[in-house]
Amino acid sequence: MSSATRPIKPKKKIYKRWVIYIVLALIYVWALSGVPVEGFKETAGQISKAILSGIFSPDWDYVYLPEGEDLLRGLLDTLAIAILGTFISAFLCIPFAFWAANNMSRIKANAGIGKFFLSFVRTFPELVMALLFIKVVGPGSFAGVLALGLHSIGMLGKLFSEEVENIDLGPSEALKATGARPLQILWFAVFPQVLPGFISYTLYRFEINLRSASVLGIIGAGGIGTPLIFAMQSRDWSRVGIILLGIIVMVTIVDIISGYLRKKIV
Amino acid sequence: MIEFKNVSKVYPNGTQGLKDINVTIEKGEFVVIVGLSGAGKSTFLRSINRLHEITSGEIIIDGSSITEAKGRDLRIARRDIGMIFQSFNLVKRSTVLRNVLSGRVGYHSTLRTVLGLFPKEDVNLAFNALERVNIVEKAYTRSDQLSGGQQQRVSIARALAQEAKIILADEPVASLDPLTTKQVMDNLQKINQELGITTVVNLHFIDIARQYATRIIGLQAGEVVFDGPVEEATDERFSEIYGRPLETREDEEVGASANESAE
Amino acid sequence: MNQLNEQKLPKAPSRIKHYLTFILILFLLWGSAYQTGSTFNELIEGFPNMFSVLDEMIPPNWAYFDNIIQAMLDTIRMAVLGTTIGAVIAIPFALFSASNMMKSTWIFYPVRFILNLVRTIPELLLAAIFVAIFGLGPLPGIFALGIFSTGIIAKLTYEAIEGIDKGPLESMTAVGANKIQWITFSVVPQVAAYYVSYVLYSFEINIRAAAILGLVGAGGIGEYYDRTLGFLEYDKVSTIIIFTLVVVLIIDYISTKLRENLL
Ligand SMILES: Nc1ncnc2c1ncn2[C@@H]1O[C@H](COP(=O)(O)OP(=O)(O)O)[C@@H](O)[C@H]1O
Numbered sequence: 001m002s003s004a005t006r007p008i009k010p011k012k013k014i015y016k017r018w019v020i021y022i023v024l025a026l027i028y029v030w031a032l033s034g035v036p037v038e039g040f041k042e043t044a045g046q047i048s049k050a051i052l053s054g055i056f057s058p059d060w061d062y063v064y065l066p067e068g069e070d071l072l073r074g075l076l077d078t079l080a081i082a083i084l085g086t087f088i089s090a091f092l093c094i095p096f097a098f099w100a101a102n103n104m105s106r107i108k109a110n111a112g113i114g115k116f117f118l119s120f121v122r123t124f125p126e127l128v129m130a131l132l133f134i135k136v137v138g139p140g141s142f143a144g145v146l147a148l149g150l151h152s153i154g155m156l157g158k159l160f161s162e163e164v165e166n167i168d169l170g171p172s173e174a175l176k177a178t179g180a181r182p183l184q185i186l187w188f189a190v191f192p193q194v195l196p197g198f199i200s201y202t203l204y205r206f207e208i209n210l211r212s213a214s215v216l217g218i219i220g221a222g223g224i225g226t227p228l229i230f231a232m233q234s235r236d237w238s239r240v241g242i243i244l245l246g247i248i249v250m251v252t253i254v255d256i257i258s259g260y261l262r263k264k265i266v
Numbered sequence: 267m268i269e270f271k272n273v274s275k276v277y278p279n280g281t282q283g284l285k286d287i288n289v290t291i292e293k294g295e296f297v298v299i300v301g302l303s304g305a306g307k308s309t310f311l312r313s314i315n316r317l318h319e320i321t322s323g324e325i326i327i328d329g330s331s332i333t334e335a336k337g338r339d340l341r342i343a344r345r346d347i348g349m350i351f352q353s354f355n356l357v358k359r360s361t362v363l364r365n366v367l368s369g370r371v372g373y374h375s376t377l378r379t380v381l382g383l384f385p386k387e388d389v390n391l392a393f394n395a396l397e398r399v400n401i402v403e404k405a406y407t408r409s410d411q412l413s414g415g416q417q418q419r420v421s422i423a424r425a426l427a428q429e430a431k432i433i434l435a436d437e438p439v440a441s442l443d444p445l446t447t448k449q450v451m452d453n454l455q456k457i458n459q460e461l462g463i464t465t466v467v468n469l470h471f472i473d474i475a476r477q478y479a480t481r482i483i484g485l486q487a488g489e490v491v492f493d494g495p496v497e498e499a500t501d502e503r504f505s506e507i508y509g510r511p512l513e514t515r516e517d518e519e520v521g522a523s524a525n526e527s528a529e
Numbered sequence: 530m531n532q533l534n535e536q537k538l539p540k541a542p543s544r545i546k547h548y549l550t551f552i553l554i555l556f557l558l559w560g561s562a563y564q565t566g567s568t569f570n571e572l573i574e575g576f577p578n579m580f581s582v583l584d585e586m587i588p589p590n591w592a593y594f595d596n597i598i599q600a601m602l603d604t605i606r607m608a609v610l611g612t613t614i615g616a617v618i619a620i621p622f623a624l625f626s627a628s629n630m631m632k633s634t635w636i637f638y639p640v641r642f643i644l645n646l647v648r649t650i651p652e653l654l655l656a657a658i659f660v661a662i663f664g665l666g667p668l669p670g671i672f673a674l675g676i677f678s679t680g681i682i683a684k685l686t687y688e689a690i691e692g693i694d695k696g697p698l699e700s701m702t703a704v705g706a707n708k709i710q711w712i713t714f715s716v717v718p719q720v721a722a723y724y725v726s727y728v729l730y731s732f733e734i735n736i737r738a739a740a741i742l743g744l745v746g747a748g749g750i751g752e753y754y755d756r757t758l759g760f761l762e763y764d765k766v767s768t769i770i771i772f773t774l775v776v777v778l779i780i781d782y783i784s785t786k787l788r789e790n791l792l
């Protein structure tokens with residue numbers, strides 16, 4: 001076979017590839033140029049060792065203290081913040097979800113505005129919301145609950161609206177034909193279809209919120225984060241260790257339970 | 267009684283769905299609408315309960331115009347008309363009983379129905395309806411666990427529980443096999459004869475139409491091209507109208523198996 | 530027919546499970562409200578505060594924009610570098626966690642366990658620990674983001690690897706490829722697009738995370754929340770928020786478009 005008959009590699013593809021490489025290279029040059037290169041703190045090794053030994057010899061006494069302010073109560077508080085925050089958002093996001101669903105309004109732009117609103121809420125960091133709520137209701141768990149409750153509307157509203165977009169509209173039509181009112185159509189023909197999805201997404205968001213709730217305390221919005229940041233500031237590494245352990249265990253258990261429930265629902 | 271007076275429908279994209287229809291369907295009739303796919307059968311049926319709006323003319327049901335009805339009046343008019351769909355349109359995740367009861371919601375306030383506080387008589391009606399279509403033992407089964415034919419019978423029960431005076435069925439057997447087709451059509455016929463419910467059914471197949479109808483209306487391109495008793499709906503007549511004989515269920519079966527063997 | 534045959538009716542299933550679930554949820558909510566001291570009263574009392582805060586946030590202090598642009602660029606740098614570190618470390622983790630790459634459960638279960646462990650720790654916590662070790666600045670932030678995104682990318686990628694087509698794997702084994710060749714020629718082509726898409730997805734998450742890491746002293750724009758809120762300069766706070774939102778939305782948009790092109 002003469003080489004002339006062989007197909008040559010398409011030029012355009014090679015072109016595109018090189019453009020991508022060059023853009024990537026430029027991004028990295030730019031990114032690396034801004035990082036301070038002065039070495040680590042000379043104590044870094046020492047502190048790492050202290051932290052590691054703290055984590056491997058946790059302060060077990062802190063798990064339960066009769067006079068309060070212990071690990072269990074901190075974790076319980078964290079759990080409570082996550083539960084309440086998730087519930088509030090799951091409840092509040094429902095009207096937004098219907099607003100943002102393409103198949104629920106005649107005018108397409110209407111749903112578009114709803115979607116934009118939700119993505120705006122989603123992008124507004126929950127910690128910043130918590131900082132603002134602290135100014136409103138004072139420091140403590142309640143500020144955390146409100147922050148999670150408001151922030152999660154963004155993501156849950158989006159997931160819920162996708163669930164609504166996937167429903168079969170046939171049953172709604174059948175109910176309309178029996179002379180049902182709009183709310184009755186919603187309740188009898190739409191809700192049964194979307195409820196399992198709604199519950200599953202709520203559980204999923206609960207898993208995320210539990211992680212968030214465990215750091216809210218760092219800025220004073222309640223939960224286990226507050227004792228954690230205190231312990232870090234006072235370099236009480238074995239207490240940091242037990243708190244970290246507590247968070248990991250709690251999150252893992254909740255993930256397992258929630259994952260099991262989600263599997264059962266679908 | 268359903269009266270079509272100079273009814274026309276033009277879809278927003280310009281398609282003529284119905285063209286100057288003048289038809290009167292008397293109480294207790296079993297009317298089958300036939301026609302090729304795209305002839306306007308669904309448009310005809312859906313105009314009756316205003317799932318589709320007509321663009322001119324008027325439809326009058328038992329003396330009052332549904333075309334003019336608004337809000338509450340429209341809902342009350344719809345309450346008297348049961349509808350059966352090709353794809354059943356049951357809420358799959360709900361139980362059979364709940365689906366049948368949902369035919370009753372038009373009679374009660376939103377709050378009452380949302381709380382599930384249906385009166386005892388409604389539950390009785392629902393069970394009676396299920397007995398009539400021979401499926402009462404499935405009352406607490408989730409609808410998605412039923413076969414297609416069973417689901418269609420549940421949707422007939424929904425229309426019965428609704429205490430509808432008219433039943434509209436849009437290709438109710440198009441997705442069913444011959445055996446279940448017979449069950450479903452027999453159910454519709456029995457209801458029509460025993461309860462005197464006016465029944466209008468769209469069918470694709472002329473043989474089933476002849477078997478059950480008291481009157482056949484043929485549509486083509488949105489116009490009525492045949493309207494008469496079954497005896498007049500002969501093959502010759504239809505070949506003349508449509509330029510070829512209308513499909514029968516057997517034709518399709520043969521065609522389908524021919525296709526299969528070809529593949 | 531009207532009188533129902535009572536014996537033939539099926540029994541309604543027990544609803545106890547539903548009621549119990551309902552009570553359990555109510556109890557959880559009540560307990561949570563009690564534990565966190567959440568009351569409507571407090572919310573209502575806080576309402577006037579909320580409006581005064583919102584009032585001071587509007588209009589934003591546009592002039593402040595100049596002060597934070599450098600910090601915003603740092604934030605993007607942190608996200609780029611953190612994602613890169615995560616993307617690199619994730620590769621071996623993904624390979625070692627996939628059950629069709631490592632035949633021995635003694636390898637993939639422990640590796641997956643480590644991944645799960647990493648994903649239980651929020652990035653802000655990681656950042657706080659790294660700040661304690663390395664001191665203030667963007668470096669601890671980058672490391673925290675790196676570890677955090679390793680968890681995400683590795684998990685998604687190993688699931689993609691487990692879903693690949695077995696054929697090419699077997700044919701590479703058949704031609705006698707060694708492990709590295711085997712991976713380059715049969716695994717990489719099948720998962721590369723997914724992997725890149727997950728890296729971009731993790732970059733979107735990291736941008737959001739990087740914007741708040743400053744709250745624990747790990748660099749980026751987050752540091753400015755402390756400075757401005759501490760002095761109750763809400764108009765500057767809203768400038769930071771709006772700037773962050775705009776940057777995040779732009780990056781999301783670009784990244785989503787790229788991902789759509791990939792898959
Ligand atoms: N929503 C719609 N928009 C535009 N044209 C439509 C719409 N629905 C139906 N049509 C058209 O109207 C005509 C009649 O349709 P239809 O009543 O569904 O026919 P059939 O039920 O007899 O198959 C067809 O040409 C169809 O393409």
Ligand SMILES: [Mg+2]
Nearest residue numbers: 307308309437
């Ligand atoms: Mg049709």
